[in-house]
Every structure is written in structure tokens, then in C-alpha cells.
Amino acid sequence: MSQLSVYRLRCASQNYAWGKLGADSKVAQYIKILDGFTIEPNKPYAELWMGTHPSGPSSLIAQPTTSLKDVIKSNPELITPELAKIYDGDLPFLFKVLSVGKALSIQAHPNKKLGKELFEKYPNIYKDPNHKPEMTVAITEFEALCGFRPLEEIIVFLSEYPEFRELVGSNVVSSFIQTVSGRERSKIVEKIESNKVALRQLFTSLMTADPNNVVTCVKKLISRLHHDNPKGSIQELLVRLNEQFPGDVGIFCVLMLNYVKLEPGQAIFLGANEPHAYLYGDCVECMATSDNVVRAGLTPKFKDVPILVNMLNYRYGNAKSQILNPIQYNDSPTSLLYDPPIEEFTVILTNLDSQFRKEAFESIAGPSIIIITEGKGFLQYENNSEVLEPGSIFFIGANVSITLELTTDCDQLISYRAFCALK
Numbered sequence: 170m171s172q173l174s175v176y177r178l179r180c181a182s183q184n185y186a187w188g189k190l191g192a193d194s195k196v197a198q199y200i201k202i203l204d205g206f207t208i209e210p211n212k213p214y215a216e217l218w219m220g221t222h223p224s225g226p227s228s229l230i231a232q233p234t235t236s237l238k239d240v241i242k243s244n245p246e247l248i249t250p251e252l253a254k255i256y257d258g259d260l261p262f263l264f265k266v267l268s269v270g271k272a273l274s275i276q277a278h279p280n281k282k283l284g285k286e287l288f289e290k291y292p293n294i295y296k297d298p299n300h301k302p303e304m305t306v307a308i309t310e311f312e313a314l315c316g317f318r319p320l321e322e323i324i325v326f327l328s329e330y331p332e333f334r335e336l337v338g339s340n341v342v343s344s345f346i347q348t349v350s351g352r353e354r355s356k357i358v359e360k361i362e363s364n365k366v367a368l369r370q371l372f373t374s375l376m377t378a379d380p381n382n383v384v385t386c387v388k389k390l391i392s393r394l395h396h397d398n399p400k401g402s403i404q405e406l407l408v409r410l411n412e413q414f415p416g417d418v419g420i421f422c423v424l425m426l427n428y429v430k431l432e433p434g435q436a437i438f439l440g441a442n443e444p445h446a447y448l449y450g451d452c453v454e455c456m457a458t459s460d461n462v463v464r465a466g467l468t469p470k471f472k473d474v475p476i477l478v479n480m481l482n483y484r485y486g487n488a489k490s491q492i493l494n495p496i497q498y499n500d501s502p503t504s505l506l507y508d509p510p511i512e513e514f515t516v517i518l519t520n521l522d523s524q525f526r527k528e529a530f531e532s533i534a535g536p537s538i539i540i541i542t543e544g545k546g547f548l549q550y551e552n553n554s555e556v557l558e559p560g561s562i563f564f565i566g567a568n569v570s571i572t573l574e575l576t577t578d579c580d581q582l583i584s585y586r587a588f589c590a591l592k
Contacts, residue, residue, distance in 0.1 A: 174247065174566040175550050176240065178538070179203060179233060181218045181225035186469070187273040188215025194268035195308060195451040199540070199560035215273075219264040219538045219562055219587075222458055227564070237564055241536075247566035248536040251591055256458070262514035264538050264587040265454040266308070269447045271413045274468035275314070275422050276477075278303065280441035283480055284461050294471060295461050302511050303456035304438045304493060306518065306585065307431035308542055311450030312401070314426040315437055317368060317485040320353040326424040332390040333424050336382060337374040345371045365483040373478045375421055376465055384416035401430060406448070410467065419446070419466025427488035434518060438493040438509045442482045453540070453585045457513045503528050514587050519573060521546065521582040527574040537565045537588035544582035546575045557582065 182200050191197060191210035196217045201208055208214075218225035221238040229235045238258060245253035252261060278301035279287060287295035305311070317323075327334050327342055334342050348367035352360045378386075391411050398405035403423060410420045426444055429437065431452075439445050446467060464470055465477040495505035498517050503525045507516040519528060521544070539548075541561040548555040548563060549572040555563065557573075565571060565586075575582050 173240075173244075174569045175548075175553070175555070175571075176237070176564045177230040177555065178219065178227045178237060178562045178564055179230050180227045180562055182214060183216040183218065183225060184213055185215035185273070186213055187269060187271045188213030189268040189270040189451075190214075194270075195542070196266050196268040199266060199542070199562075202558060202560040213270060214268055215270075216268075217266040219266075219540065220262065220458060221259045222263050227562075240564075244566075247564075248589075249534065249567045249591070252535060252567075252589065259458055260536060260538075261458060261512075261589040262587055263456050263458045264514075264540070264585075265456075266451070266540065266542075267305075267447065267454050268451045269311075269449050272410055272419070272446055272448050272467045274462070274464045274470065275419045275426075275444060275446045275466035276462050276464045276468075277442055277444050277481060278439070278456075279461055279463065279480060283441075287461065287463075287476070294473075301456050301461050302438070302440050302509065302513070303454055304436055304507060304509050304514070304516065305431075305447070305452045305454045306436040306507060306516060307433050308451040308453060309433060311431040311435075311452050312448035313429050313431070313437065313445060314422065314448065315429055315439060315445040315488055315491050316427050316443055317372075317425060317483060318427050319486055320349045320364060320368070323368075323371070323425055324350070324353075330390065330424060332386040332393075333421055335389075336378050336386040336421060337371055341371055341374045364485070368483045368485060369478070369481070372425060372481070372483075375425070376418060376474050376478055378418060380418075383418045383421075387411060387416045387420055390420075403428065410448075414467050417467055419468075422446070422466060427491075429488045429492075434495075434505070436493040436495065436507050437488075437491045439491065440511075442480050443484070443491070444477075444481055453516070453542075455514045455516055455587045457511070499531070501528060504530075512589070512591070514589055517586040517588070519582075519584045519586070521573060521575050523580040527572065529572045530570060532568045532570045533565075533588050533590055535567050535588055535590035537586050539563050539565060539584050539586040542583045542585060544575065545579040546573055546582040548573060557584075 194214035197214035227237040242258040498504035498506040504519040
């Protein structure tokens with residue numbers, strides 16, 4: 170490989186309203202190393218984008234007018250000729266850091282077929298024709314809604330929250346309970362499918378309820394709840410979401426979707442057509458190179474309720490099914506591999522410490538991007554050495570071996586590395 174096989178990147182940030190404010194945001198902490206950047210204390214810093222997506226393309230620190238995509242187009246061997254042909258010079262993945270200060274919408278992402286259809290019909294809303302499976306790895310404690318709850322939990326909430334019953338309607342509630350009761354955990358395909366039909370009817374009734382009725386039912390709900398509930402309880406979450414989005418139908422989604430709290434290093438994987446919402450915390454997120462989102466609640470943005478309720482797969486059950494457990498990467502004592510069941514991306518989390526201060530990585534047969542989230546160290550490749558600190562981001566070309574090493578005055582270095590290699 171030539172000496173231009175590794176590039177330090179300048180990456181785009183997004184200041185969406187749901188982002189954490191000022192220095193509380195990991196996104197702000199990571200981009201503050203850029204020349205001339207000053208953190209504004211009352212400004213939200215929501216996302217850091219690392220990749221070639223046209224809505225936030227990365228460029229080279231050494232040549233700010235040169236995009237990463239320009240470099241890849243001119244040197245397809247950096248991502249391998251095979252991947253360059255498949256993805257037309259783009260990276261197969263979009264790598265992000267998210268700093269979530271308040272909920273960012275009840276949403277789902279389309280599969281490839283639907284993504285193509287939405288892009289062709291509504292290109293001003295859906296910006297590309299790709300699907301968007303995604304994986305989230307928590308940097309800090311992280312809260313999210315993901316997937317439909319076990320059916321027995323939904324039945325309990327329909328009993329405990331009369332406002333929920335009132336909003337969806339007694340006929341729908343009766344039909345749902347009559348259909349699923351006694352076979353909530355059935356493994357028989359026909360019963361699972363009829364459960365999904367009933368779940369779809371219940372969710373559709375909720376999401377298409379008259380907005381005036383939604384506001385009325387939310388007011389009844391919130392006025393009935395205590396406002397000093399333990400942090401992380403269902404009632405505390407309902408009150409908190411109403412403070413962020415008063416009278417929003419998404420508040421009731423808490424009673425239908427799994428509420429998960431991830432510890433640093435825990436991950437969830439969300440395939441196409443899975444309902445979810447991120448609620449609070451910082452994470453790294455990796456996805457196919459797409460920005461397609463179908464929203465239906467907890468957002469001031471465009472809501473596409475008909476498409477959302479029709480596209481969901483209505484898979485239900487405990488959220489543990491969406492937890493992605495890592496494995497050791499090549500028997501390393503310091504690195505974990507998060508490998509979702511898709512071809513576009515895999516992520517390595519490396520944590521060097523006082524016991525293991527250095528790790529050499531064999532080359533990967535595909536492109537990667539690495540970000541340092543904590544500590545100081547060095548990135549060594551070929552005959553080069555780069556200084557690392559929080560917010561250092563590098564593109565690493567295919568088939569390049571690297572070494573990470575702590576500085577002598579530091580006892581921890583944490584990095585996340587997204588890569589794609591044809592399997």
C-alpha cells in the first residue's frame with residue numbers, strides 16, 4: 170500500500186433539537202478538537218457523521234476541500250474493487266455518534282424494496298433508495314424503546330391505564346385480548362400470525378387516533394400519575410416524554426414497545442421495519458449508508474403514520490431478542506466484536522488499559538473508520554504514527570495493519586472501529 174492508506178477525517182455534525190446541549194454532548198466533546206471550533210453552551214449537538222453519505226460527507230483534515238468519497242473514487246483499492254463496484258465508490262456503512270438529550274421520534278427504517286419505492290415517490294422526504302438496518306452500542310447509559318413488548322405486558326397495561334383503553338377503543342381492546350389471551354407465547358405459526366394481526370390492529374388504532382382525543386387522554390393520564398416516580402420507571406418515562414412532547418401520541422407507545430436501558434458496551438440491533446425510539450444517552454451507531462426514517466410520534470418532523478403502520482413486521486417479545494452480544498475479536502483480551510446479521514458493517518470496541526497497553530491488528534479485507542472516545546495514544550501503521558485523543562477519527566484502507574498504543578501518561582484508550590469485509 171502507498172503511504173496514503175490512512176486518512177485523518179474531518180466529520181460533519183448535526184444540530185438537531187433533540188441533541189444534548191453544549192459540553193454535555195459527547196458529539197460536542199469529540200468535535201471540539203477541530204481547529205476553530207468552540208462549543209456553544211445552549212446549542213444542541215446531536216450527531217457526528219463518519220462516512221460518505223451526501224447529507225454529511227467526511228473530508229480530509231489535511232485537505233478540507235477533498236471529500237473521503239473523492240479519495241475512494243480515485244483509489245477504489247482503498248475499499249477493494251469488489252466493494253467499490255457494489256457501492257459505486259461509497260462506503261457500505263454510515264458510522265455515527267449520537268448524543269440524545271430528549272426523545273428522537275417513534276420510527277422505523279424501510280427494507281430495500283420499500284426504501285426504493287419511497288425514494289422514487291417522495292424524494293424530497295426520503296433521500297436515498299437504500300435500506301437502513303442499524304446497530305447501537307452505548308457509550309454512556311442509554312435508554313431506548315425497541316420492538317413490541319410481550320403481548321401479556323400489553324394486556325396488563327391496557328388494564329392499568331384506562332386512558333390507553335379509551336384512546337384505542339373498547340372494541341379494538343376486546344378483539345385484541347380475545348385473540349391473544351392464552352396464546353401470547355405460542356410457537357405455532359398460525360397463532361403467531363393471528364397475534365400479529367391483532368397487534369397491528371391495536372397499534373394502528375393508537376397511531377391513527379383523533380389528535381384531539383390523544384391530547385385529552387394524555388392530559389387525563391398525566392394528571393393521574395405521580396410526578397416523583399423513580400428515574401427509569403414507566404410512570405417517570407410517561408411524565409418525562411409529555412414534558413418533551415406534550416399531548417403526543419408517542420407517549421402511549423411506551424405501553425406497547427419494550428423500554429430498554431443499556432450499560433456502556435451493550436448493543437442493540439434493529440433490522441428493517443422494527444419500531445424504535447432513542448430516549449436518552451450517548452452511543453455509537455452504525456447503519457447501512459442511508460438516512461431513510463419513517464416517523465410517527467415524538468417529533469416535530471413530518472409524520473408518515475400510514476406507511477409506518479403498514480411497514481412494521483409486528484414481531485413481539487422480550488427486548489433481549491434485540492440485544493446483540495459481542496464476542497472476543499480474534500481472541501483479543503482488549504477487543505470485542507459486534508457482528509450483526511447483515512453484510513454492510515461490523516464494529517470492534519477496543520479498550521486498552523494499564524494491563525494491556527498495546528494491541529496490533531491484522532489487516533481487514535475491507536475499509537474501516539475508527540473513532541477514539543476516551544484516552545490518549547498512538548495509531549501506528551506502516552512507517553507512520555498518529556497521535557490519538559477523544560474525537561480523533563481515521564479512515565483505514567483495506568488490507569492495512571494497524572497498532573493502537575497508550576501514551577505513557579494515560580491508562581485507558583477506548584476506540585470504536587466500523588468496517589466492512591465481504592463474507
